[in-house]
Amino acid sequence: MRRPMRFATVLPVVAALLAATACSSTPPAAENKTLKIVYQKSDSFTALDTVMQDAKKEFEAANSSVTVNLEPIQANDDDYGTKLALAQRSPDTAPDVFYEDTFKVRSDVDAGYLLKLDSYLEKWDDWSRFNEAAKAAGRADDGGIYAVPLGTDTRAIWYNKAVLQKAGIAVPWQPKTWEDILSTARAIKASDPSVIPFNMYAGKGTGEGTVMQSFYELLYGTDSTLYDEKEKKWVVGSQGFTDSLAFLKTLYDEKLAVSPAEALDANVWKKVFGEWFPQGKLAATVEGSYTPSFWQKGGAYEWAGYEQEMGVAMFPSRNGQEPGGVSMSGGWTLAVGAKSKNAELAFKFLTTALNKKNALAFDVNNSQIAVRTDVAAESSYLSANPFVKDVSELVKVTHYRPATADYPRISTAVQVATESVITGKQSPEDAAAEYDATVRKLVGDGKVLER
């Protein structure tokens, strides 16, 4: 009887195969609880990492039986979103606490990734110190609150004073209309063709930056809008949309912005902050209130004289119509995973990371606009950089992205339209028509509004 021998040699292999695929993740130890914290970190964004390291120390000191595992994801905003979503799908890779862009909150609540925090927030005294807009940022369609913001931001025109002056433009500069921007940009181009006069992002490369720091400043300054909040419908066929695309086309066609090739590079913003502004190669661009965080001491692209050399201006509405200008606000939040096995502890960690001390450190280091009233009153916050007052005042003219679950996909459609226009693949009219068609397909004919 020799045959059984063969069984004996083969079976363990089969068994090992099955075993290995069946139980590949190690179960957590029964006694010691661990929390998994996922957030973004990159060579130009370390402020949150610092806060998380501090919060971990603080939290572990107060809760000796809990281990906090920090798992920063090294990626840009777009890839971070993808990686986070990939991890969310599976209960054993889903994080306990994570860093989440406000515009994804509703969509991810719908997906069932976020824990409803209302009952926890009731018991957290500090919650009363968050301003109303901040409380709304984490609210979902059911009225519940699912995320707590770290800070918020506004968008403005940032310009290099010296470059403008060299072209004979008086500073402080405040364009009143789109035409003002174009004429100034043309003047700069005429005086020094090697300078990029006025850059605005476009294309899929810069992702959400394309819409937040470029397209929406244009669109919301026309008489149109992206989404009708009253009717709860998406606007299609608007002249404002086509005109906004046409404005971008003018900028790129006349070479007032960077070359389309550079615009599509996902890292173009690093060049804006790290090379072009400090070296005087760029006159002006639209960027967020967090801009100083790159240049201040400890920032990714330290620039000693930026306080004196840079100026900030409100982005004008198209013809200067009321209220005269446009800004966009977003910001990031912390949220607790719906699949967290230690929700209570996870929320506790969230409150540690967002306490006054840590929130202040984050808002100062990342040049965020504070959402906690006690932080906003701190002198170290108010004097963090010379632009705090200017950018905070833009809250008066600011807009928020439509808080709907469909938004992320609509945003992608807008980015595609800008890319088609600046690369010359489509005319603004055709790109707008394709956007309309995409929107109809995404949300259905019942949820669009022809204008």
Place this chain on the structure above:
Amino acid sequence: MSRPRIAADIALAVIGFCFVAPLLWLLLAAVDPHAGYQTAVPSAPSMDNFGAVFTPELLFQPLTNSFLLSAGTAAVNLVAAVLAAYPLSRYQSRFNKPFMYSVLFGTSLPVTAIMVPVYGLFVQLQLLDSMMATIFFMATTTLPMAIWMMKNFMDSVPLELEEAAWMDGASSMAALRTIVLPLMRQGLGVVFIFVFIQAWGNFFVPFILLLSTAKQPAAVSIFSFFGQHGAIAYGQLAAFSILYSVPVLLLYVLVSRSVGSSFALSGSVKG
């Protein structure tokens, strides 16, 4: 020396130069602390770039992960392919042909196409971010080729030796272990290295299946560290690339020295 021969030399040299040109940048930028995209002889060559990437978190851990993934993948392949190749090579059966052809068929699946469904499958089975499961998946993608090669190597081991062993009362598995495998050591090495090299260079699979930084191999860490477009540390990127490539280049040299450079094809094409 005839003219055609010189013409052939020149034509080949031109082609060879075209193939080397893209690699020149890698070599020169690695020793240039101020490297850009231009290929230029550095004004002040130094090893600074290598020094900068020589850190545990940047270099050693990703390379260790790469090694674990590749060695694991190769080991799984070896075991499974040897076992599968044995009956296919030794017994005539009406299953052999259909099986070999379906194996061959398996080699034609575009792996990048199945990554989206594989991700979905891994979510369902809760295997995401598991090194072990990733190893088994990567092993499966190279398995058809490995079985095919292994069978061909095994076919070249004469049957008579085993028949003698069977006479002496050894089971077929014992004969495989004591007689066939030692005789095809070289073939085993070739398959192992062939799979190892493929796994070492694989980017897409671990990029989708391994999420935590601590488990990611060098292919993924290099991508996330230097950004989609090489970021700004070009010199360091080049230095890292070289350190990451050297092991597989050495392995290839090792194999091609021992069995000739067309090793990778011995199973797949001439078979």
Place this chain on the structure above:
Amino acid sequence: MTIRRYLRLLPVVPSVLLLLVFLLAPVAWSFYASFTNAALSGRAARDPQWVGLENYVRMFSDDSFPLAAWLTVVFVAASAVLGQNVLGLLIALLMRRSRKAVSSWVGTAVVAAWILPEIVAAFAAYAYFNRDGTLNQMLALFGGKGPDWLYTFPLVAIILANTWRGTAFSMLVYRAALADVPQDVSEAALMDGAQGWQRLAFITLPLIRSSIATNLMLITLQTLAVFTLIWVMTAGGPANASTTLPVLAYQEAFKFGDIGYGTAVASVLIVLGVVFGAVYVRLLREQKP
């Protein structure tokens, strides 16, 4: 007796299991998911719905899919069938004629591009085709001013890059095949002008016909699956000008979170692979009586 014969096949089981779990199951899942609206976020992430043929209908009403399919065909035809295949054959033929030192040096150069990890090859190609890169530097030497390849001619750039990376395979295949062809036949082919070309066409090539067929199939399948090279060099851009099917599937599924549509695109790719695979298996069967 019959039981014994089945038992003999037992060692094949681990391989079969692996292939079933990790290759066949994803393929099956792919076809299934392509009929749903599974997503990474939103309501469909929690509760995917069966949507029938919707994803496939969208595929053909969308601009991006037909474009990606066309780009894939061009990419495969130009970089595999033309680039790698012809260049590989040419190198192999030249090697038979040239000095040993030259041929081994060139062989090493060609193989190096193939053995490099794909991400490294991709970075090197990105730098090479960059606006300020080596290619334009060389063009400048001859007084030319090169374009921004990755932006203006992204498809050309990825075709050349893939040819560079993959030619080694064809070269090795043809070297092995030509080794079986009598030296004087293939040598003569390159020697006396028009007559030589005729001999190449009518004598040498027919002799290695089966190698050519196998090689074409294999490199076509490999090129069909190229992702990393394109992703690093152009990310499919600008405006989808270099988005082949694998890139489209990745973008739709993971970047835009539309798993259902992404798997539909992937399923089309799988079918393509199966068709080519079937032809390949047929070829091999005909070869070996």
